Structures are given as structure tokens and as C-alpha cells.
Amino acid sequence: MHALDPEVVDVVWETIESMIPRPAETHPLGCHRPRISDRLCFWGILVRLVIGASWVTVEAILDRRVSDTTLRSRRDEWITAGVFDELRDHALEAYDRIIGLDLSEVAIDGSLHKAPCGGEGTGKSPVDRAKLGWKWSVAVDANGIALGWAIDGANRNDLKLLEPTLADVARVGLLGEIGTLHLDRGYDYPKTRAQLTTLGLDDLSIQRRTRRGSDQSKPPMRLGLRWVVEGTNSWLSNYGQLRRNTDRRTRHRHAQLCLVAAILITAKLIDWRDRWSPHSGPIR
Numbered sequence: 001m002h003a004l005d006p007e008v009v010d011v012v013w014e015t016i017e018s019m020i021p022r023p024a025e026t027h028p029l030g031c032h033r034p035r036i037s038d039r040l041c042f043w044g045i046l047v048r049l050v051i052g053a054s055w056v057t058v059e060a061i062l063d064r065r066v067s068d069t070t071l072r073s074r075r076d077e078w079i080t081a082g083v084f085d086e087l088r089d090h091a092l093e094a095y096d097r098i099i100g101l102d103l104s105e106v107a108i109d110g111s112l113h114k115a116p117c118g119g120e121g122t123g124k125s126p127v128d129r130a131k132l133g134w135k136w137s138v139a140v141d142a143n144g145i146a147l148g149w150a151i152d153g154a155n156r157n158d159l160k161l162l163e164p165t166l167a168d169v170a171r172v173g174l175l176g177e178i179g180t181l182h183l184d185r186g187y188d189y190p191k192t193r194a195q196l197t198t199l200g201l202d203d204l205s206i207q208r209r210t211r212r213g214s215d216q217s218k219p220p221m222r223l224g225l226r227w228v229v230e231g232t233n234s235w236l237s238n239y240g241q242l243r244r245n246t247d248r249r250t251r252h253r254h255a256q257l258c259l260v261a262a263i264l265i266t267a268k269l270i271d272w273r274d275r276w277s278p279h280s281g282p283i284r
Contacts, residue, residue, distance in 0.1 A: 002267035003050050003239070003260070011266050012259075013042055015090060019083045036066045041074040049256055052240020079255050088258035091265040092172060095145060099272055102142035104179035107229035108165055108187075110137040110158040111237065119248025123153025134245055134253065136236070137161035139169050142225070144232040145268075146261045147174055151253055158186050166199060176200060182226045185209045236260055 002008055020038055044066055048058045055068035078084060095101065115122040115134040125133035133154030139147045148168030150161045162183075169175050178201060183192075185207040196204060205225070237243050239260055245253055 003046055003263045005267070007270060008263060008266050009043075009046065011270070012087070012262055013039060015262075016042060016078075016083060016087055019081070019086050020078065021081050036070050036074075038074070040066050041071055044071045045075055046259075049239055049241045049259060052244055052246075054246065075252070075255070079251055084255040084258035087262045089172065091262040092145070092147070095265045095269060098269060101145060101147070101174070103147075103174060103177045105142040105182065105225050105228075106139055106147065106178045106180070107182040107226045108137060108139045108162065109184060109226060109229040109233065110135050110161060111233040112154050113237065113242060114244045115154070115246075116244065117246045117248055121152050121250040121253065123155030125154035128154070135161070136253075136257065137165045138229065138232060138236075139165050140229045140232045142228060144228050144235070145265065146232060146257075148172065149257060151250060151257070159189070159192060162187065162192065163195070166201075179203060180205055180225075182229075183207070184226060235264055 017038065023035060040062070044058050044062055047053070047061060048055065048071075053061070055071055058071065059066065059068045092101075112125055112127060112133055112135050114125075114128065115132050118132045122132045122134050124130040134151060135154050135156055136149050136151045137158060138149040141147060148165055148171065150164035150168060152161060166175060169178075180203045181196065181201050183204070183206045188206050188209045193204060193206070196202075207226075236257070239256070241247075241256055242253075242260065245256075247253055247256075
């Protein structure tokens with residue numbers, strides 16, 4: 001997996017390291033226990049993200065060199081300092097500068113996943129026997145690069161997440177550059193079309209809903225370019241902690257998405273760098 005490839009890990013860590021604020025010296029005599037290295041904590045956070053294990057299990061995997069309490073507190077320190085948000089923006093900017101975002105075709109879709117521990121931003125899943133779950137709605141460019149997202153409970157309709165998803169895209173200054181916006185039939189409502197037009201999104205490709213009493217023998221609509229966002233959702237779902245999330249805070253899930261987005265972009269940049277090398281292949 002991309003996240004555990006040594007080259008990807010080293011690049012992502014080098015970026016994160018420069019963003020971590022220097023810890024304050026709180027002990028007057030300076031004789032407290034040595035601080036666990038940030039690099040080891042980053043590795044523990046990454047392992048948990050990939051395999052979806054508990055913090056206690058990750059502590060055991062790391063031979064108890066760092067406690068589960070330290071891993072959680074270090075993650076929260078970095079979230080408070082805005083490290084994961086900055087990492088995500090840095091990765092997106094780097095991709096746009098080196099390869100270039102293709103905003104001529106942008107697709108948005110939601111993805112439902114389990115959240116057995118409940119907490120903020122969870123709800124009864126309509127596709128999993130009303131078990132607790134969460135959802136993300138993500139906008140991607142023509143190559144599947146995540147431009148922005150919104151997260152909420154599994155019971156939240158995709159329509160309700162459309163506006164915050166586009167707001168997140170606008171936050172990085174990309175909303176006005178979108179060419180054609182691709183959406184599935186769940187967005188096929190006059191109110192939605194009017195809302196998108198107000199935002200300056202006039203070129204829309206929305207799959208039509210089947211009307212009651214219409215000819216059901218007609219062939220189904222083609223997926224079109226929405227397959228790109230389906231692929232991105234599949235990449236994100238490969239990460240165990242996103243697929244079955246056990247955190248109880250929305251900010252924790254958001255930080256995980258930021259880290260995964262940065263990892264996927266880093267892997268793509270490494271593949272692009274090595275594209276002419278006869279001895280290299282795509283990082284898996």
C-alpha cells in the first residue's frame with residue numbers, strides 16, 4: 001500500500017516534521033522523562049490508519065516503545081496546530097505546481113462506511129441495517145485528486161453535503177476553475193441545479209432520475225466520468241480506519257482524510273518523477 005512504502009513515508013514525514021511546533025518546556029528543572037520522538041508517533045498514527053487497529057494494538061505492534069495515550073495526545077496536538085490541514089494543502093499545491101490539476105471535469109459523490117463506536121458526525125446507515133456509520137462527500141478532478149470534502153453521519157443525504165463540499169473546494173480557490181461538474185441521479189433536482197448555477201457552475205452533467213411511469217425498458221444511463229470519483233472512494237476505502245472508523249470526533253476523521261489525501265498525492269508525484277525509469281513501476 002502507498003502509505004507504508006518507505007519512500008512515501010519519508011517524504012510525508014519530512015513535510016510534517018517542518019510543520020510540527022516546538023514543544024514547550026514545562027518542567028522547571030528539565031528533569032522530566034524524555035519526550036517520545038515525533039517520528040515514532042507518526043509511524044504509529046500511520047499504522048493505525050492503514051490497518052484500522054485500536055491504539056492499544058498499535059502500541060503492541062511498536063513493541064511498546066510508545067503508549068497508546070501518547071499516540072492519541074500527539075495526534076491531538078498536531079490537529080490543534082493545524083498540521084494535517086496544512087499537509088493536505090501543501091500536497092495539493094505541490095501536485096498542481098508539478099503535474100497540474102485538471103479541473104475541466106470534476107465529479108462529486110458520497111461514500112458510506114461503518115462507525116461502530118458512534119460519536120460526532122455519525123448516524124444510522126440506510127444501507128447497513130441502521131447500524132451506526134459515517135459518510136464523506138468528496139470532489140475530485142479528472143485524475144481523481146481530492147479537491148475538497150465534507151463529512152457527516154451515514155444518515156445524511158448527499159444533497160445536504162453538496163454545498164459544504166463545494167465550500168471546501170472554494171476554500172482552496174478552485175471553485176471558479178471547474179469546467180463540467182459530474183453528479184449522479186441523487187442530485188437531479190431543479191433546486192440543486194439552481195443552487196449550482198448561483199455558484200457559477202453552469203456546465204452540469206447530472207444523471208437523470210427515472211420518473212414514475214416512465215419506460216423502464218430503456219437502457220440505464222452510462223456512468224460517464226463519474227467513475228473517477230468512484231475510484232477515489234475506493235482508494236480511500238482501502239484504509240482500515242476510514243473503512244471502519246472507531247474515532248468519536250469529527251476532527252479526527254477529518255485529519256485522517258487529510259493524511260490519506262497527502263499520501264495518495266505523494267505516491268502519484270513519485271510515480272510521475274520515475275515515469276521514464278525502465279526499472280521502476282507504480283508504487284503499490
